[in-house]
Amino acid sequence: MDYPKSVTSAGLVNGQFVDENPVAGTPGSLIPATWGNAVTQEIVNTITAAGLMPSENQTDQLSLAIKELAKLDPQQNFPVQVYRKNLLINGNFDIWQRGTANLGPYTGAYIADRFRCDWNGSAGVNISRQNFALGQTEVPNEPRYFMRWxxxxxxxxxxxxxxxxxIESVRTxxxxxxxxxxxAKADTARQINVTIAQYFGAGGSVDTVTPVGSFQxxxxxxxxSATIQVPSLAGKSLxxxxxxxxxxxxxxxxxxxxVIDLAQVQLEEGRVSTPFELRSPGDELMMCxxxxxxxYSQDVPPGTVTGPYGALISTVKQGQTGFASQxxxxxxxxxxxxxxxxxxxYTTTSKGVAGQWRSGSDDMSSANARALGVSTRGVWVDNSDVGLIAQSYYIHVTADAEL
Known part of the structure; x- marks a missing residue:
C-alpha cells in the first residue's frame, strides 16, 4: 500500500496529502476512490485473516486483529513463521561425519550427513564437499560448504x-x-524433479509419492522454491x-x-518461503x-588409520586368565x-586384523572383537574367547541408526 502518487489529480504535495489553504488559495488534496477502497480493503483483509467479522461501528478491530495474528499458537497453526524450523537436518551441508567424499565412483549411500545419494545403471559418480569462497555473494548467509554430484x-x-x-515420522x-x-547450479541447463514420499513402515500402507515440482x-x-500440499494420512495404516x-x-x-551443486536446502511448514534457518554447527552435529x-574426530572418515586417539580403550590387567584377559x-x-x-x-592401525582390538604397543590384535548389549543409549565392545596379554587395547566404532 502506498500514497496514490500515480494519480496526478489527487493533488499530493511532496508525496503526501495536504489540507486546503484559503489564505494561499491552494486546494486540498483529493482521495481517489480506488485508493480509498484499497486502504479499506487492506484493513478488512487483516481483520478477516484474524477470524473477526468486519463491523462499520467498531473502531478497534485492526488492533484486535494484529494482537490475534501475533499470538503464539501451541498447535503451531498460525502464524507458522513464529515457529519456523527447517525440517531437514544438515540443510547447510556443514556436517560430513562419513568423510568429505564417497569411497569411490560406484559407492553411494550417505556422504553428507542425513543426505543419501543413490544411483544405478553402472553410473560413476563422485560426491564431494565443496567450499564457498569467503565473501561470495551468490548464495546468502555466508555458507561454508555445498554438495557436488x-x-x-x-x-x-x-x-x-x-x-x-x-524425515523421521510419516506424520510430519x-x-x-x-x-x-x-x-542449486549445474554445468549446463538441467532439469531436476523433486518429490515428497510418505513411507508407512514395514507392514504399513503403500508409499504415497507426491510431486513437488520440476526445476530448470x-x-x-x-x-x-515450490509449495506443496502434503497428503493427509486418513485411511492409511502404520x-x-x-x-x-x-x-x-x-x-x-x-x-x-x-555436475550438479546443491546448497541451503530448507523444507518448512506453510505456504511462504522464509530465509534459510541458520543453526550452529554444534546443534546440527547433535541432530545428525x-x-x-x-x-573418530568429526572430519575423519571411518576406517582411517589414526592410531588410538579418540578410540575406545580397555586395559587387560591379567593375561590368559579367562574373562579378565578380554x-x-x-x-x-x-x-x-x-x-x-x-x-x-575398525582397527586403529594398519597392522593386525581389521575391526579388532589393537594393543597400544601395536604388536597384538584380538581375534573376536564384538559389539555387546547394543541399545539406543550405548554399547559394550568386548572380545570373546581368546585371551590376550596384559596391555592396553584400542578400537574404533561407528553406530548407524539411519532410516
Whole structure:
C-alpha cells in the first residue's frame, strides 16, 4: 500500500496529502476512490485473516486483529513463521561425519550427513564437499560448504539418480502445506524433479509419492522454491517397525555426464518461503548424531588409520586368565539414537586384523572383537574367547541408526 502518487489529480504535495489553504488559495488534496477502497480493503483483509467479522461501528478491530495474528499458537497453526524450523537436518551441508567424499565412483549411500545419494545403471559418480569462497555473494548467509554430484560415467539404463533425506515420522507435515527452498547450479541447463514420499513402515500402507515440482537449473547459483500440499494420512495404516518417515527426493537426470551443486536446502511448514534457518554447527552435529555417531574426530572418515586417539580403550590387567584377559569398554553415545543402531568396528592401525582390538604397543590384535548389549543409549565392545596379554587395547566404532 502506498500514497496514490500515480494519480496526478489527487493533488499530493511532496508525496503526501495536504489540507486546503484559503489564505494561499491552494486546494486540498483529493482521495481517489480506488485508493480509498484499497486502504479499506487492506484493513478488512487483516481483520478477516484474524477470524473477526468486519463491523462499520467498531473502531478497534485492526488492533484486535494484529494482537490475534501475533499470538503464539501451541498447535503451531498460525502464524507458522513464529515457529519456523527447517525440517531437514544438515540443510547447510556443514556436517560430513562419513568423510568429505564417497569411497569411490560406484559407492553411494550417505556422504553428507542425513543426505543419501543413490544411483544405478553402472553410473560413476563422485560426491564431494565443496567450499564457498569467503565473501561470495551468490548464495546468502555466508555458507561454508555445498554438495557436488559429479557424474564421471554416464551409465546405461539407469532408473535411480537421487539425493534424498528421510524425515523421521510419516506424520510430519501430513495434511498441511509446506514450502521447499534450495539453491542449486549445474554445468549446463538441467532439469531436476523433486518429490515428497510418505513411507508407512514395514507392514504399513503403500508409499504415497507426491510431486513437488520440476526445476530448470542454470549454470549460476539460483534460488528455487515450490509449495506443496502434503497428503493427509486418513485411511492409511502404520507399520509396527517404527521406521516410518517422510522422504524429500531430488531426482537427477540419468545416463548423462553432469555436475550438479546443491546448497541451503530448507523444507518448512506453510505456504511462504522464509530465509534459510541458520543453526550452529554444534546443534546440527547433535541432530545428525541421533542417526549416526562415531569415535573418530568429526572430519575423519571411518576406517582411517589414526592410531588410538579418540578410540575406545580397555586395559587387560591379567593375561590368559579367562574373562579378565578380554578387552571390554563401554561406549555411551553422545546423543540417544533414533533406534537400536548397527555397529561397525575398525582397527586403529594398519597392522593386525581389521575391526579388532589393537594393543597400544601395536604388536597384538584380538581375534573376536564384538559389539555387546547394543541399545539406543550405548554399547559394550568386548572380545570373546581368546585371551590376550596384559596391555592396553584400542578400537574404533561407528553406530548407524539411519532410516
Amino acid at each position: 559429479q557424474q564421471i560415467t554416464a551409465g546405461v539404463g539407469a532408473s535411480v539418480h537421487k539425493i534424498s533425506q528421510a 507435515l501430513a495434511g498441511r502445506a509446506a514450502t521447499l527452498t534450495f539453491w 537449473l542454470k549454470t549460476s547459483w539460483s534460488r528455487y 507399520g509396527s517397525s517404527g521406521n516410518d518417515f517422510l522422504r524429500l527426493s531430488f531426482d537427477l537426470p540419468m545416463n548423462v555426464l553432469q 548424531q541421533r542417526y549416526y555417531e562415531k569415535t 578387552p571390554l569398554a563401554q561406549w555411551t553415545f553422545k546423543v540417544e539414537k533414533r533406534g537400536t543402531p548397527s555397529l561397525s568396528l
